[in-house]
Amino acid sequence: MSEEETVKSYKDRNVWMRGLYMVIFMVFWWVAELITVFVVLVQFLTVLFTAKTNDRLVRFGKSLSLYQYEVLLFLTYNSEEHPYPMGEWPQAPEVEKATEEDESVQTTNVSEK
Numbered sequence: 830m831s832e833e834e835t836v837k838s839y840k841d842r843n844v845w846m847r848g849l850y851m852v853i854f855m856v857f858w859w860v861a862e863l864i865t866v867f868v869v870l871v872q873f874l875t876v877l878f879t880a881k882t883n884d885r886l887v888r889f890g891k892s893l894s895l896y897q898y899e900v901l902l903f904l905t906y907n908s909e910e911h912p913y914p915m916g917e918w919p920q921a922p923e924v925e926k927a928t929e930e931d932e933s934v935q936t937t938n939v940s941e942k
Contacts, residue, residue: 851904854912858900865893891921 902908
């Protein structure tokens with residue numbers, strides 16, 4: 830890279846705007862980390878006292894993880910798309926839960942081998 834190109838990048842408004850967005854998204858990522866810790870603690874306490882996971886927290890935790898991933902992709906220059914709130918909130922794909930019938934079939938197949 831020549832010296833002229835380096836000087837031009839210092840004067841490029843887009844570079845400075847991206848830097849500003851990066852600082853903003855670093856703050857968002859930090860807040861998302863705090864929320865993740867809260868979700869983890871609440872989910873643990875839920876399992877501890879009810880022996881079941883909270884499906885809403887599972888879905889929210891997954892979408893929060895996807896959001897953090899999108900922010901990190903933007904911060905590391907792997908993506909030019911702005912994460913939420915400038916983009917859309919990531920939707921976690923639905924995970925099908927195994928029914929008791931499915932589990933018994935899997936157990937039977939394993940024991941037959």
